[in-house]
Amino acid sequence: MSVAHKVALVTGAAQGIGRGLSEILLKHGAKVLLTDVNQAAGDKTLAELTAKYDQSRVAFVQCDITKQEQLETAFATAKSQLGGIDIVVNNAGIGDEGDRWENTVDVNLKGTVKATKMAIDNLRKDRGGKGGVIVNMASMAGLNPNPCGPVYCATKAAIIMFSQCWGMNPDVTGNGVRINILAPAFVDTDLVKQQLQKGKDVIRPDIAAMMVERVGIMPVEQVAEALLELVTDESKHNAVLKISASTGKSYQ
Numbered sequence: 531m532s533v534a535h536k537v538a539l540v541t542g543a544a545q546g547i548g549r550g551l552s553e554i555l556l557k558h559g560a561k562v563l564l565t566d567v568n569q570a571a572g573d574k575t576l577a578e579l580t581a582k583y584d585q586s587r588v589a590f591v592q593c594d595i596t597k598q599e600q601l602e603t604a605f606a607t608a609k610s611q612l613g614g615i616d617i618v619v620n621n622a623g624i625g626d627e628g629d630r631w632e633n634t635v636d637v638n639l640k641g642t643v644k645a646t647k648m649a650i651d652n653l654r655k656d657r658g659g660k661g662g663v664i665v666n667m668a669s670m671a672g673l674n675p676n677p678c679g680p681v682y683c684a685t686k687a688a689i690i691m692f693s694q695c696w697g698m699n700p701d702v703t704g705n706g707v708r709i710n711i712l713a714p715a716f717v718d719t720d721l722v723k724q725q726l727q728k729g730k731d732v733i734r735p736d737i738a739a740m741m742v743e744r745v746g747i748m749p750v751e752q753v754a755e756a757l758l759e760l761v762t763d764e765s766k767h768n769a770v771l772k773i774s775a776s777t778g779k780s781y782q
């Protein structure tokens with residue numbers, strides 16, 4: 531499947547991996563609705579991307595994925611402003627393990643559930659959609675336990691199970707919708723930097739640092755290439771694509 535002229539909605543797109551995923555889709559000719567809870571960062575990223583790409587192909591709307599009505603507005607904007615919806619990348623996520631650990635469940639799990647259900651409803655051919663593909667952002671931390679982020683790991687494991695359960699549903703497969711899961715190891719973004727530098731949100735930042743040392747850290751662009759594979763390769767459905775600096779790409 532070529533992404534040229536397709537419309538993608540990406541959550542958490544203002545920075546980090548989400549921005550990289552948005553940019554690779556733009557490079558390959560897609561139209562992209564960037565969405566993020568952070569309005570200022572979203573405005574800045576939009577300005578930078580419109581300077582590089584045709585401004586009719588990229589837009590930004592503020593959207594906190596924990597808020598149903600903001601998700602509804604984002605999906606409606608993709609249709610009204612960019613002409614439809616073919617690709618949904620549920621990327622937004624956080625890693626609070628301290629007093630605010632419940633935010634991690636709210637964003638990573640509950641937010642991804644809300645956004646996935648909305649994506650399925652919008653893509654299903656029997657509900658007026660054109661079919662398409664959803665990619666949910668899990669993590670290697672959702673497959674391999676580690677002592678640094680128990681809540682984070684639990685939410686990412688749950689995203690994999692939730693996504694694969696939907697992927698087995700004949701209402702989805704029978705209506706032209708593919709669901710895939712991306713599971714990266716460490717990627718060079720603020721999420722990782724904050725945890726290693728401040729150590730405030732991980733339980734054992736010293737072990738996290740040792741793990742980064744051992745596994746390595748990838749540039750965002752490497753993860754973006756993996757996303758493109760999950761989107762364009764129509765044989766991929768219910769696939770979990772693992773990617774790490776040390777071992778490269780492999781399917782679970």
Ligand SMILES: NC(=O)c1ccc[n+]([C@@H]2O[C@H](COP(=O)([O-])OP(=O)(O)OC[C@H]3O[C@@H](n4cnc5c(N)ncnc54)[C@H](O)[C@@H]3O)[C@@H](O)[C@H]2O)c1
Pocket residue numbers: 541542543544545546547548565566567568571593594595596621622623624637641667668669670713714715716717718719720721722
């Ligand atoms: N960086 C890594 O090593 C790594 C590895 C595996 C998976 N991931 C996952 O990749 C995704 C992106 O992480 P990143 O490393 O780019 O982090 P990041 O902190 O650089 O970017 C996350 C983005 O999500 C946005 N966001 C946070 N809460 C939101 C909400 N409620 N609604 C909408 N947007 C929200 C932030 O504003 C930010 O722009 C996350 O799901 C993360 O768990 C990251």
